[in-house]
Amino acid sequence: MIDIQYSSEVQAAKAENRAIVALESTIITHGMPYPQNVEVAAQVEQDIRDAGAVPATMAVIDGVLHVGLEPDQLQALGQAKGVAKISRADMPACIATGGTGATTVAATMIAARLAGISVFATGGIGGVHKGAETTFDISADLLELAQTPVTVVAAGAKAILDLPKTLEVLETQGVPVIAYGQDSFPAFWSAQSDLNAPLRMDAPAEIARAHATRQAMGLPGGQLIANPIPADAQIAAEELAPVIAQAQSEADAQGVAGKDVTPFLLSRIFELTEGRSLTANIALVRNNARLAAKIAQELNNLAQ
Ligand code: PSU
Numbered sequence: 001m002i003d004i005q006y007s008s009e010v011q012a013a014k015a016e017n018r019a020i021v022a023l024e025s026t027i028i029t030h031g032m033p034y035p036q037n038v039e040v041a042a043q044v045e046q047d048i049r050d051a052g053a054v055p056a057t058m059a060v061i062d063g064v065l066h067v068g069l070e071p072d073q074l075q076a077l078g079q080a081k082g083v084a085k086i087s088r089a090d091m092p093a094c095i096a097t098g099g100t101g102a103t104t105v106a107a108t109m110i111a112a113r114l115a116g117i118s119v120f121a122t123g124g125i126g127g128v129h130k131g132a133e134t135t136f137d138i139s140a141d142l143l144e145l146a147q148t149p150v151t152v153v154a155a156g157a158k159a160i161l162d163l164p165k166t167l168e169v170l171e172t173q174g175v176p177v178i179a180y181g182q183d184s185f186p187a188f189w190s191a192q193s194d195l196n197a198p199l200r201m202d203a204p205a206e207i208a209r210a211h212a213t214r215q216a217m218g219l220p221g222g223q224l225i226a227n228p229i230p231a232d233a234q235i236a237a238e239e240l241a242p243v244i245a246q247a248q249s250e251a252d253a254q255g256v257a258g259k260d261v262t263p264f265l266l267s268r269i270f271e272l273t274e275g276r277s278l279t280a281n282i283a284l285v286r287n288n289a290r291l292a293a294k295i296a297q298e299l300n301n302l303a304q
């Protein structure tokens with residue numbers, strides 16, 4: 001096993017068998033601008049505490065995997081320039097070379113599994129990018145969901161992605177995609193899309209039982225819980241479509257590729273909506289954190 005540095009709060013929670021919710025750090029370093037990124041990260045941690053669980057934000061700092069960050073570490077990570085974005089492929093190399101990196105959904109799931117944490121809240125997962133039929137740009141997040149036993153709560157996937165293809169890959173990979181409290185697959189800034197989610201559940205206890213059943217059957221992999229953005233925080237899909245198209249065509253024109261694509265699109269959409277995309281993003285991450293805290297507690301109840 002590799003060394004893991006637990007925050008004091010997570011260490012205590014583990015000793016007391018309390019429910020813990022994992023959080024990613026790429027959303028902090030590459031998903032939102034400073035200083036809102038640090039404020040949101042702290043707020044989301046507090047939302048999890050208020051909902052009765054303990055937050056564990058993941059990051060690699062100077063070659064050490066951190067499970068839970070102390071407030072000063074969170075602040076430093078949010079301000080640092082040039083932090084690596086680490087996914088499954090980069091994580092061992094970052095640790096081995098003493099690097100510092102923020103964890104994507106895939107890397108956060110890996111960290112959570114190593115730490116014995118089963119539930120993780122984020123904003124949106126990576127998926128199949130538009131144009132993937134020529135670029136082959138498919139996020140490692142999807143394949144991680146197929147092999148690492150963590151329930152990931154997200155607001156669906158952004159319209160910067162090809163949502164039908166994203167759902168197809170998840171189906172091929174045997175990943176349960178469960179919409180929470182509605183039939184349609186939520187589309188990040190919009191609660192509804194015109195796609196139906198393959199599965200629907202209405203209670204955190206059901207989601208916890210589905211997670212435990214998958215484990216009991218010896219199936220690898222986790223589940224994706226698609227939790228719609230609160231209605232009052234939505235941005236209409238029609239309003240965002242031209243913004244996304246513009247960001248995408250700029251990315252193409254500038255030859256942005258690989259792991260730079262998602263951060264580029266997110267920051268251009270933030271600029272083009274004059275920050276409105278961020279306000280919605282904050283509301284949905286907080287909503288996901290609260291649901292994840294409930295699921296983690298239900299899962300804990302099953303294990304007692
Ligand atoms: N989607 C979002 N916000 C994000 C990300 C995705 O709406 O911050 C981040 C997550 O960390 C996710 C990563 O795991 O981008 C996916 O990157 P890629 O598409 O390069 O796999």
Ligand code: MN
Pocket residue numbers: 137138139140258259261
């Ligand atoms: Mn990619």
